[in-house]
Amino acid sequence: MTTVAAPLMSARLSLTPETTLVGQLDGAWWPESRDLEAELPPLIDALEGRFGRITRVAVNPTRWPVVPQKVPVTGHTLHVGWFTEQDPDKMILLSYSVGRCDLLVIPPETEPAAAARLMTAAAVPGSILTAGVLMSDETATGRRMRDARSSEAASATDGGSDPPPLRHPVVGARMIPLRGTPRR
Template identity: 55%
Template sequence: MIATITDIDVHRPQREALAGPAARVMLKSPDAPPGLLDGAWWPRSRDLLRELPALVAVLDDALGSRITRIAVNPEHWPVIPRKIPVAGHVVKAGWFKEQDPHKLLLLSYSAGRYDLLVIPPHTSADAAARLMAAATDAAGRPLTASALIAEEEVRHGTTAVGRALDPDESKEYEGGATSTHIGVPDRPSRLLVGM
């Protein structure tokens, strides 16, 4: 049985209270082999100033290192501030049109680079749970962030924002390809903070 994100209750110590709701993020287990993605993040909006502080606070604690820079594709982020204040430090933000539009790149001097699938904010909880499981599945096929989003749309007949595809759109996305199974990771992933 696949557990949805809302079924998972994980507590973590917090150094200081977060201003808003906790970040919804899941990372691969530390012993997982390297891949195209290191985890998934499901923000509540497309406002980096509002969403990034909670994510960085969680990751700083989990990694034991500060996130210092991020990069996004501007396609889904209406405003990309150059500097974002986060729990006692500043994260520098950049953008690259060449970067996968569904990926967030995070950099830390001591922890290195992390690539996270960005699940669109209005995605249903069930779809978000499947996407988080797929992004953290160490035994799964290595797919880009956009490929995971597209596969979710094809397999479950909804767009990443939860709108049902009409039959013509579904056929267009399928392209005659056989579908593959997205399952729960064999190794436990780390849901850092739930809902």
């Protein structure tokens, strides 16, 4: 009887380019689930080439239903800690050689387009945006995009005619909304 090992999942990861610019984040990680024991090994495998042997991870437990104290990874054991004071959308990884790596953690249920925007934004070298700011900005962007889509859908159901020009609230001039701009 032959036993075939299940392939390891690959990490959905975006890292800042190696540069002297230091920012708030070193990149973003988009896990497949909220199971740290299953998700951490492929992440650590993907990061150790750049950051060296990662020995500790810190998370905020509000985003993880179970936070194991130790997780076996390739060649060693990873110690996992949790801090409620830590940004819930950030993971801190510690290594012997590089020191620290801070990653935005994108919720697994995030739509692919939003995850792509977040991964790109978190990998900008020297960015001063924190994990929490990126997540709240994306929530606002997603809301604006949903509003624009529903406005377009409403326009399609009313025959596609343009709405009448709106009055400017201050000057009284006529404003013609641009396509995709939500109506007031």
